[in-house]
Every structure is written in structure tokens, then in C-alpha cells.
Amino acid sequence: MIEINGLCKSFDGYQALNNMNIKVQSGSIYGLIGTNGAGKTTVIRHMAGIIKADAGEVLFDGENVWDNEGVKQRIGLIPDELYFPNNSAPDDMRRFYSSVYRNWDDSKYRHIMDLFKLDPHKKVGTFSKGMKKQVAFALAMAKNPDYLILDEPIDGLDPIVRKIVWRLIVDDVAEKEMSVLVSSHNLKEMEGICDYIGIVDHGEMKLERELDLLKGRIHKVQVSFGKDGLPPEINDNLNIIHRDTRGSVELLIIANSMQTIEETIGSRNPVLFDILPLSLEEIFIYELGGESDEISKLIL
Amino acid sequence: MFQLDLTSPKSIYEQVIDNMKELIVTGVMPEGSRLPSVRELSKDLTVNPNTIQKAYRELEREGFIYTASGRGTFVADVSVIKPDDAKIQNVEKEILGGFRSLIYLGLSFDEAKKIVETIINTEERSKRND
Numbered sequence: 001m002i003e004i005n006g007l008c009k010s011f012d013g014y015q016a017l018n019n020m021n022i023k024v025q026s027g028s029i030y031g032l033i034g035t036n037g038a039g040k041t042t043v044i045r046h047m048a049g050i051i052k053a054d055a056g057e058v059l060f061d062g063e064n065v066w067d068n069e070g071v072k073q074r075i076g077l078i079p080d081e082l083y084f085p086n087n088s089a090p091d092d093m094r095r096f097y098s099s100v101y102r103n104w105d106d107s108k109y110r111h112i113m114d115l116f117k118l119d120p121h122k123k124v125g126t127f128s129k130g131m132k133k134q135v136a137f138a139l140a141m142a143k144n145p146d147y148l149i150l151d152e153p154i155d156g157l158d159p160i161v162r163k164i165v166w167r168l169i170v171d172d173v174a175e176k177e178m179s180v181l182v183s184s185h186n187l188k189e190m191e192g193i194c195d196y197i198g199i200v201d202h203g204e205m206k207l208e209r210e211l212d213l214l215k216g217r218i219h220k221v222q223v224s225f226g227k228d229g230l231p232p233e234i235n236d237n238l239n240i241i242h243r244d245t246r247g248s249v250e251l252l253i254i255a256n257s258m259q260t261i262e263e264t265i266g267s268r269n270p271v272l273f274d275i276l277p278l279s280l281e282e283i284f285i286y287e288l289g290g291e292s293d294e295i296s297k298l299i300l
Numbered sequence: 301m302f303q304l305d306l307t308s309p310k311s312i313y314e315q316v317i318d319n320m321k322e323l324i325v326t327g328v329m330p331e332g333s334r335l336p337s338v339r340e341l342s343k344d345l346t347v348n349p350n351t352i353q354k355a356y357r358e359l360e361r362e363g364f365i366y367t368a369s370g371r372g373t374f375v376a377d378v379s380v381i382k383p384d385d386a387k388i389q390n391v392e393k394e395i396l397g398g399f400r401s402l403i404y405l406g407l408s409f410d411e412a413k414k415i416v417e418t419i420i421n422t423e424e425r426s427k428r429n430d
Contacts, residue, residue, distance in 0.1 A: 029348050166346045174339035174349035192304065192312050192347045212351060215311035258309075259386065262393075277307045 001026050002147055002179055007046055007056035009203075016042045017203040020056070024196070027177035029169070031194035033187055039203040040183040041080055044151045047181065048077050060147055073102060076145030078136050080152050084124040090135050091120040094142075101143045109142035115164050130156045137165060141172070148172070150182040154189055166193055191280050199284065207287060214283050219261055224249045224272035237264050241286055253278075253286050301336065304345055312347055316355035324364055324375050335365060335373040 002024040009017040017039050024030040034040050045051045047058050049065040049072055058065045065071045084093065090113065098104040113120050116134040118127075124135060133156060140148065148169065154162045170193070172178045184190060190197060191211070198208045218241070225231060230250055234240075238261065242253035249272065254261055258275065265273055302319040304312055323329045335341075338356060342349035356373060359365045366376045402412035 027350060029350075163346060167343050170342045170346060170349055171339065174342050188306075191306050192345075192351075195348045195350045212311050212313040212354065215309060216314070219309065266393075275309065277309050279307065 001061055002047070002181065003059040003062075004043065004047070005057050005059070007043065007058065008054045009042060009046065009051070010054060015203055017046075017053075020200070020203065020205055022181075022198060022205065022208075024179045024181050026179050027173055028196060029173060029180040029182065029194045031187075031190040031197045032181060032183040032200060033185065033190065033197060034183075034200040035185060038200045040200060041151055042203070043200070044077075044079070044149055044181070044183060047149050048072075048075065048079070074146040076140035076143050076148045078133070078140050078150045078153050080155075082132050082136050084132065084135075087123055087125065089121050089123050090118065090138070093124070093135070093139055094120070097139055097143065103144040105142050105144050108144070109138055112138040112141055112168065115168075116161065130158065130161065133157060134161060137168075141168060144176075146176075146178060148178055148180045150180070152183055152185070154184070154186075162189075169193075187281055187284065188279075197284075207284070209284075209287065211280075214280070214287070215278075216258065218253060218255050218278060218283050218286055219258060220276040220278045220282070221252045221254055221261060221265065222249060222272065222274045222276055223252060223265055223270050225268070226271045231268050234264060234268065253282075255286075301341070301344065304347065313351050313355050313358075316341075316345075316347075316352060317358055320355070320359055321364060324378055329375050331375050331377050333375050335375065337372060 002022070004020055004022040007017050007020040008015075020039070020043060022030070022032070022043070032040050032043065042051075046053055047065065049058075049068065052066060060071045060074070063071050065075070094106070094109055098106065110120075113135075116131075116138065118131060118134060118138075124132060127135065133153070137153070153165065157165065169178075169180060173180060182190070182194070187197070194211060196208065196210055199206045223230070226248060229248070238252075239255040240252050241255050244251040256264075261275070302323070304315050306312075308315060310318070320329075320335070329335070335356070336344065338349050338352045341347075342352045345352075356365065356367075360367060360373075363376055363381050364378055365373050367373050399412060399416060402415060403409065407415075
């Protein structure tokens, strides 16, 4: 389990993190979502033990990461800005990693490099941005980490490579209960992969949710009762959190179960009654309290 | 095995359950056949293994599958499962919706009725031949 408790950090008077709390259970994949500058990378750099918090702590199974080599042995990290020593090839990195990390798995490294079809003897400097990321991923996974921390991992990767990356990650989560924290500004990419999502803004946690519970709680409904308009009982009996009227057609966002909605509306003979799919982005917007520009900007 | 629909109002968890039930009830996966492991299916669908695990637990609770420790998860005898009333009602509504759609297309009541009867008769014949 990874616990981040009351993390605060300011840089030259700018409050980058303000009492940030995150909990990632073992075998869970946590998605950290936020705009550029929201504080995602700062959180990750604290988790990696690279920068020291003003207040608060980052614990990995109860152990503080700061200045703790034993914990860092078990962390796999892909930072947003990759660094490879000058003139090094992936195989040079492999030699370095295998000398430093006790759980290094050479066959896993080769397997992933083969999947990516990367030449381990070519200089990393000649690789494209996406290829460098793939090398970093192969190195991080071959460390056999208990905790994997990924900063915008799929940025710059093509769809096929993305699929391979996610597959390898879910496999390790299933096999050895690896805990994963992955940051992204793209909520859509997180669906299916993450079981928890946290949305950060201005260094604060705005909303944390378990993804499986999100869908099914809010529904988008298109309904019309002709020229009579919406019967008042519908307004009274359903929790309508957003209403948009276009002519005689009403677009409603309702926070009730599908069954309640069907019974309440269906029994009053609507002329038109459709339940429309609601994207994960829309769900978050309404969960965060409506369609304000500020909130939309956080997610879309 | 099956595909997930990220645009669906159903959560991935529900979709895994529904797809599995369909495979079991239609006999694509007969009684006693082995389900893919959580790890295999999560890799296959690129979905969080916890979601698959939860779906399997629910399928087991409802009696569709059982776990034999150390050997895996298998399809149970589903003929003994009592269907849920609420779900029957839902399907009734779908059938009604389908019937109404035929009438919206411009068919008379009798023409629509005939189509439904033909479907049922065909279904009955294929069932008898099994």
C-alpha cells in the first residue's frame, strides 16, 4: 500500500501541494488526473524520494521513502522527463540497472525489448521520444517493482505500444499485486485500467472515486412529454442535477438508479424516452458539481 | 472472447458479468468448462484485474460459476438458477419496445404480431432439433 499523508510543498512561495492525501491499495491501479501544473509531477517526485516535503510524508507499506534505499529498491519509476547518460545504449543501462537493483530480471527486460522491437545495442540518443519511453518502461518493469509510478506514461506512444504497456502492467498487478500510480491529463485512457481515480487541481485533491461505482449512479436521459411539458412529479421524485430544454425535448442528468428512472418516467407515458450513454468525463463533471467552465477544463 | 464497450452506460464490471452470463446461458461455455483465469482475462481485455476478480465473485454469488481451489474457475449447473424478477421485467420491456418499433415502422398490429409469431415458431423448431 502507498500512503501519502498531508503532503505540502512550496517553491519560492508558490504553494505547489497543499495537504495532499492519496492512498493506493496493494494490487490497485490509481489514476491521478489533472491539468498541466496541477501538481501531479510534484506528487510523483515526492513519491520517488527525489524532493523533500515541507510537511507530510509518503509511506510505502508503512516505510517512509525519504532517504530510504530499501524502499527505493522496490519502486519502478517512469518520470516525465527521461534521462539517459550520454552515448548509452539500452544494454548499457541494463548493465547499470542489474548491478543496482536486486530483483533485476534479465529475461523480462529482453522479452519487453523484443515486444517493442527495439535494438538494445543502438544509442538511446538516436531513438525517438516514444522509443525512449519504451526503453524506460522495459527497464522499470524488469526491476520487478512492488510499486510502479508512471508520470504520463502513454504520452507519445502509438496505440499498439500503449496496448502492450497496459497489458504488461495489468499482468504484473494480477500476478504479484503490484501497486500502480499513473498520472495523466487524459481521463479516457484511464477507463478500464484504473480502479481508483483522483482529480487534482492547484495542488489539492478535488475528488476521489472508485471507478466501478461511478457508472450506474448518474444517467443522461432524453425525454419529451409533448406540449404538456415535464410532469412536476418527475421533478419531485427524481434527483435531477442538470436540465437542458430544447423545444419540447428535455435533456436531464439524473442521479438515480436506472430502474427508478425507468419507473418514474416510463409510467407517465412520455412521447420520447431514451437513456443516453454518459462518458466518464461527463460523469466527473457532474460529480464535481455541474458544468462550470473551471471544472470542464480540469477534465476535458 | 468478448469485447467491452467503453461508451456503454454500464460499468466494465457489469459488462464482464453480462457477457459471461450470455456465454454460459447460450451454452457457448457449457457446464464444467473452465473460465479464463483473472490474470488471463484482464490481460486479454486490458482491464484492471480487480474488476475481473469482482465480476467473478458476483458470478459465483449468483451461482453461475464455482471455484475449485488450485484448479480454477468453472461453469456451474445453471439450470437450477432462479431468474431474478426485476430482470425478467426488464426483458419484458425490451420485447414490448421491439414490438412497438415494428408498429412505428408502419406495420399494422396483425402484421407485427405475425412477425413475432414467426420468430417464436422458428425458435421452437430449432430448440426441438437440438
